[in-house]
Amino acid sequence: MKGKAKLRIFILGCLALLITGSSLAFWSGKIDHTNRLKADQMSAKIEEVFDPDSEARGTVPKSVSFQNDSSCAAFLRVAYAETWDSNGLLLNNQIDGKDVAVKHWLSGFGQDSDLWKDGGDGWFYYKKILQPGEKTDPVLESVTFPFPQTDASVAFPDINTSDNYAAASYQLYFRMELLQVSDSHATLNSEEVNEKASSTIFGKTATVSGDSVEWK
Template identity: 30%
Template sequence: MRDDAMKYLGRIKMKRPLMVLMVVVTVCLTAVGGIYAWSKLSASVTNNIKTPTVDTEVVEKFDKDSTVDWFDQVEKEVQFKNTGTAPVFLRVSYAEFWKDADGKVISGLVDGNEVVNKNWTEAWQNDWFDGGDGWYYYKKVLPANEMTAKVLTSLKFDSNYAEIYQTADYTLKFVSEAVQYSDDDSVNHRAVQANFGRDFKVISNNVITWN
């Protein structure tokens, strides 16, 4: 089972100068002394079968649609939560883009330098595997109702490019995908291979080595 979750983490404007199972049981009785006496008993039983759910969300601390000065450091804390009822394998991706005053997408690089410096955390460096395919794979099985550590804390805009981008808007977007974790290793490998296209190994304490 796979979950895709997408969340737009705000737009920054720069300042301008059960499955329910119904079981029906029918019992038919009985013949005594050559006289057939038929008795019919119908019992309707409703069983609420709760199947595990797979769902994730991006959790952020950020003032959406904020307007900031080029010299400000913008607080933007990001982490990921397993909101389902089953433990999951997790991967995330992010994209950023600028739009000018006419709504045209423009590059966020000037002479190979990024206009926005993203302050990634130590957890982002240690707990995530860069798959080289645009996705970052969480190196742990994420239990239900638990969150990863913060991966991002803030953004800083390079004031050297203020004049070029002063009328533009900046957007940072994260996407997360999850696959349900099972106690059956063969099931896990088939599911992850089918959805993520990668191989892995789960070692002690549900730590994952991605290949």
């Protein structure tokens, strides 16, 4: 029914991989694995707080953060994707370069900031070491939809002539990946190992300084 679109937000995971020969474990999604090299187990979760029965109308509260459930410290990168599904017809979230559903990011996510690096490859790289049991600050506060247009502070594109969006379901996907950090207490050449592993797996070179990470 027009104007009764349901808000659907999914968590997207994929298979876990084992990096042989480096004593590092690589994890993506929520799938545990058995590490035959006896390295630390990698596990993580995407923590979200929102009403799953929310309609895509007005401003919908939605909190998202990322937690390291592993027994070791890790590098983190996050990606997201979004679509509108109108009876099987997938619609882009942008019209004339403007978002239809406006995401209210927190913690500098979605751009270069003190905590996040836009890798230019669809991934956002966390600039801190994520310690065991630690989670990031929330990266999303809410999403605002143009049905009805009640928030004067948000400049919506002109979509009044399109009924497809008003009758569609909005889908926002998050994906996270963790890469184990080599500790200098266990590995003499930890700096080299971290740079080589991050370059090989993430395609970006991570340089560690204390708890901070520089991505190149």
